[in-house]
Amino acid sequence: MKLYFIACPYSHADEEIVQQRFDLCTSAATKLTMAGYAVYSQITMSHPMNVLATKMDRRIRWAPIDEAFMAKCDELIVLTLPGWDESSGVANEIEYFKSRNRKVWTYDDFAAEHKL
Template identity: 50%
Template structure:
């Protein structure tokens, strides 16, 4: 099975722009899923977590590059082969 990685702009100083980008990215991911393809949408998955972190003043957004370097291969293997 092929897994598509959906990359979209996300970060911005204007919160409305961030929300718009999240919504559009998530809509695109949904269309890809509905077409029968597997997709990994990092923004769709991380935005809700970032919202909780910010609401609870626990720190800054998730640092995906660090997490991705450490776990991307494992995550993708899990998503693609299990």
Template identity: 45%
Template structure:
């Protein structure tokens, strides 16, 4: 069984783009789960919770999620990046790619592997 950490660009000044990214992450996570693989979608988990953390700025939210994400990064065998616009500019995705790459774990773009989950 594949154990997948799903990365997706998230932050943006335009809230409608944030919502679009959240929905894209959910759609991909659903497809992966339906295939029988284990998936942890960080954006799917954090977005609804972040709505209850309005008192925290971007740094505060990042500090809150960093140790939680670390647990899931270590538990998963591979990384799939939802290659929506903005993924190349995402510092979080860059860190996640580095984490998996330096441990010789598979890193893929969703557009390259989505047929594996059809």
């Protein structure tokens, strides 16, 4: 079974937008999982930890952790939420997969191809 890494923009000055991105990413991950796809949703996993770390006045460096998970994933699914094309995190994730000749999908293309 293939394992898919889900990418989407996350950071923003407006906490409501951060929460909205978390909710949308978690919704997409849930839909994909319910359809039988194995997905790793970094935003779904990390958001609650980021909230707690912020309350403790700490910051987590996610890039090396993300890379460990990306190394295990076969393909990338990008949620094209507003700001995705300006996100350095999403750009780095796309580059990681492309540089290893791994398929990069937009969520819409994946959903259309797999009839979701």
